[in-house]
Amino acid sequence: MRQAHRRGIVVGMNERYDVIIIGGGAAGLSGALTLARARRRVLVVDGGQPRNAPAEGVHNYLGRENTPPGELLRIGRAEAGAYGAQFAEGNVVDARAEGGGFRVELDDDTSHTARKLLVASGSTDELPDIAGVAEGFGRWVLHCPYCHGWEVRDRRIGVIATGAMAAHQALLWTQWSDDVVLFTNGREVAGVPAKVRVVEGPVQRVEAQGVHLGNGAFVERDAIVVQTVPTARAGFLAGLGLATVDLVMQGEAVATYVPADPTGRTDVPGVWVAGNVTDPMAQVIVAAGGGLKAAAAMNMELLE
Template sequence: MTDKVSGNGNGQAAARTEAAGERRFDVVVVGGGAAGLSAALTLGRARRSVLVIDAGEPRNAPADGIHNYLGREGAKPAELLATGREEVARYGGETTGGRAVSAARLDGGGFRVGLDDGSAVRAERLLLATGLVDGLPEVRGLAERWGREVLHCPYCHGWEVRGQAIGVLGTGPLAVHQALMWRQWSEDVTLFVHTAPEPDEEQYERLAARGIAVVEGEVAAVEVTDDRLTGMALAGGRVIPCQALVVPTRLDARTDLLADLGLTTVEQEIGGVPIGTRVDADPTGATAVPGVWVAGNVTAPVEILIGGATAGVRAAAAINADLTEQETLAAVAARRASAGAATTA
């Protein structure tokens, strides 16, 4: 899928074509989710030429709807993105389907981004909004229910399973905290210890006080009846009924292009417990590599959708300011050179 817009009809700066036949944009955004499209919209409205490269792999694709996004509550994820692409195009921005497979800094300034179809584009600045990958525990049948009855975020999915029998799959030290959190959405919560540390005496007391059942032993498989989750099968064969399962995933930043640009990931922790990786950046999304920004889950793994959109806007504003400074310095240098030439003439 490719949407092409000239960008000249509304006063936006048009992409330039280099001698090699490669188009050069003010900004290339890699990743067409909420963060990337919000950044592109902001840049388009700032009269910047911008291209969004989108591999079409949104993290929330299996979800029935998006939540806690004011004004778009319950919208289908695909509909939100389609609307976003239309809005970007309205301000002269371009989107192209495909995967960015390489990135390199150019000697004359800016970057060259290669796509999986063999083509390439150039950019003065790069914004990586590539998101993250959810690492699921190895339980038979779990992946097939991901985004349906197998959930991870109470603020994204809690309302939809309120009052149901909710299981929490323990995979680490945060298992008790997660079970207590989900108790807000149902009085029927079961903590499957699975591979998590066994709760200590105080934790058992807290769980009991909230009426949360604790099941020891590893979970072997997800039980499904009539295409609905109905229970969890333990390694010993016992099946514990439940209608929804909370699974804390490992949240690892997508590493596409990072090595090419000299970027690395750092460990993300909650309460001292590692939960995944992210790309380090300042509050605007600027990375340690000049000219490269990040936004969304690639740098903030636990951020919800509306937060990612906000981060995209913030990064876009910082990128525009950076480009403005560069253009101003170039204009001053040109003015001084012109004045100097006039003086010596």
């Protein structure tokens, strides 16, 4: 059997797996652990670009509070690998039905086959086009109070209206601070809570110390909040006929995702999804639970 050696991991190039898992984040590794413990032949293909890489720690994950994201993935890989899961480094560029199963093509021109696919490729956060946002994202530019609220409690928080959920965001952040300013950024924002101070006018740029407005004014803030657009990493599914749909809130698309039933089963037989690729608002512990749920459903179908 031809083999490929990647970072000390031996991957069988001609082996047909029970399940190929696309994505090695919390959802993919949880699925891998569950399936490997069920004695399934599992391959995890991972491009090494987790959505939460800029964060200092994972939060609200019982038993793993404050664990650095990379450390959590290292632990998960070791646990799944101990039960026989295999790993391949790379990005899937195409996935197609073949011979009663599936073939996935990687960006290094290798390919692998399996009876079923679990897509846990996650999503990327599309950031608003404001100078300084990308440089500070995950540190002093934030988007999720449940992920970062405790760390900036009682600090000066600035919420920039970059989407339809601006008033909702401003209200939510008052749970962690009494000093919340909403920058309208040229938008009409209705329903702003009375306890939130409103600053009109477009935002020019942000920095770690605050917000620069288009009129030259500067408002000091310790943390900046923006609304991102989580976008599913799913372009490689086109060959299977799977496409993303918009998640719409208050008349505006706030995310994209791959639809599935409660177990993660998609409209394509043999293909499941788990984590942010299908649930864009899921935190890490929820994504991990989705991977377990999908893996259990896949194992049962393999048995049947």
